[in-house]
Amino acid sequence: MKVGIIGGGQLAQMLAQAGQTTDMSSLAMDFAFVAPEKDACAAAYGKHFVYPYLEPKAKEALENWSDVVTYEFESIPVALVQELEKVKPVHPSSKALTLASDRLNEKNMFNQQGIETARFATVNSLEDLQKAVVEVGLPAILKTRRDGYDGKGQVVLRDESELVAAWDSLAPVACILESMVNFKREVSIVASRNVAGEIAYYPLAENYHREGILRLSLSLQHDPKQQEAQDIIRKVMEDVGYVGTMAVELFDLGDKFAANELSPRVHNSGHWSMDGAIASQFKNHLLAITNQPLQDTSIQNATAMVNLIGGIPDKKAVARIPGAVLYDYGKEPKPGRKVGHINICADGDNDENFVPNIIKVLGMVNQQDLIAELLKSSFYK
Known part of the structure; x- marks a missing residue:
């Protein structure tokens, strides 16, 4: 199966990495990326077509090479997806992209479905x-x-x-x-839906941002609002006829959720699933778009994800922290740029060192202000 991906950043990279694991499925996958950046970090994991997205050769390359096409982010021309849909399966669809790439369309869609927003x-x-x-x-x-x-x-x-x-x-x-919304916490729900309409939901993640950038996500195994969040993302997926992995970011107002935004793709707040879930969001996205049964999304280890912004910490020091796994995207470090992430996994249900290990990682990446947030979170309680 040849999977063409529009985009060549870290999400495309992690999709290709997931598709090349031996336990992925019985369906062998090869990958190609259309991205205008010559140094696209996904390029080492497949064929790289270096074309601007609106260049006719971009469509031709994906049309001629791919069995199925997907994309890694929503800031791409809807017209490219619409043209490809005429000749190839493209998931998620141009309908989903049209909604998610325009905040007004997105908000109107939520409200039409009875989902509260700001x-x-x-x-x-x-x-x-x-x-x-x-x-x-x-x-x-x-x-x-x-x-x-x-x-x-x-x-x-x-x-x-x-x-x-x-x-x-x-x-x-x-x-x-x-x-502005007066919320108690920010969470996100990630789910995957395949061509047959089967949906697999991931446990909620509790998220912490600084300067508008996600810094910390905490997987929540038994959150009392899990079903409410699942009902929201299910409505959206079924209304759009969605295929692939999606995330919906939510404000917890205490007595209800308000939807913030949706992402028609694998999502930063779901990166914890690479080590903390039985099947990651990346695996299930690929299974979904190739019309295969979805795999188990259950938590196998409580996990925290810390984004690496602007630089990579000492890898040897990270390796000495039990349960810590560092992902380096191979991108040039720049201020405010996501260049990697670290997943920190618990060793069983009663790992007394789990939270101290998260605190160590936060200290390494100069995010000490998040330690207080961590200690008062529902995750810690």
């Missing part, structure tokens, strides 16, 4: 922004409708005096203003 309003001009502030209130976040990720393409607004500068920093692109 208050929001469309903003296409400074005048729109001024009206939206009256409707939505402050504090709020002005976000570009497309292409923003890891805190990019958004500005926090706390006072009306900030409106002109905020709009000037993002204009002239279409935006959306979202109210």
Whole structure:
């Protein structure tokens, strides 16, 4: 089976790594990546077509080489997916991509399904922004409708005096203003759905961000709100006819969830599953898009995932921490750039050193401020 992937970053890399393991399935997989970056970190794991996404040769390469096509992120041209769908199976579909690549479409979809979100309003001009502030209130976040990720393409607004500068920093692109949500915690639900409609749900992850970038995810084995989160992602998957792995980020308001955003792909908050689940989100994505039965998503070890932002710590020091596994994406270190992650797994159900080991890793990556968050989390309790 030849799997073509639009994109050549770390998610494409980890998909290929999962597909090349001996226990993946009886179906051998080869991979090719279309990505304009000559130094794409996934390139070592398959064939690399170095084309811009809208270059006709990009479509031709995937059409001629692939049996099935997927993508690793949503900031790709919908038109490319739509054209490929005419000649090849593409999962997730262009319908899913159209929803997830536009924050306004995404919010409207959630609300149409009866899923709560933050208050929001469309903003296409400074005048729109001024009206939206009256409707939505402050504090709020002005976000570009497309292409923003890891805190990019958004500005926090706390006072009306900030409106002109905020709009000037993002204009002239279409935006959306979202109210700030008073939440108890941020969680995400990851699930995979195959062509036959079978869905496998992963345990919730509790997430901690800094500067808009995910820093720490904690797998939650018996969270009392697991079923509620599953019901939300199931609604979305079934409505869209989704195939592949998806994540929905949620604000826990105490008595209910509010949906933040969905990602039509494998997700950073699911990286813990590489070592903590029986089958990772990457394996199940590949099984889903190739119409195979999904594998067990149960937790085999309680696991925490720490993102590596801007640099890789001393690998020998990490290796001395029991249960710690470091993943180096092979990317050039830059400030604010995700260059790897570390999974820390418990040794059984009563590992007294598990939380201290997480704390050691947080100290190594200068995230000591997250230690207090960890100790008051539902994960620790």
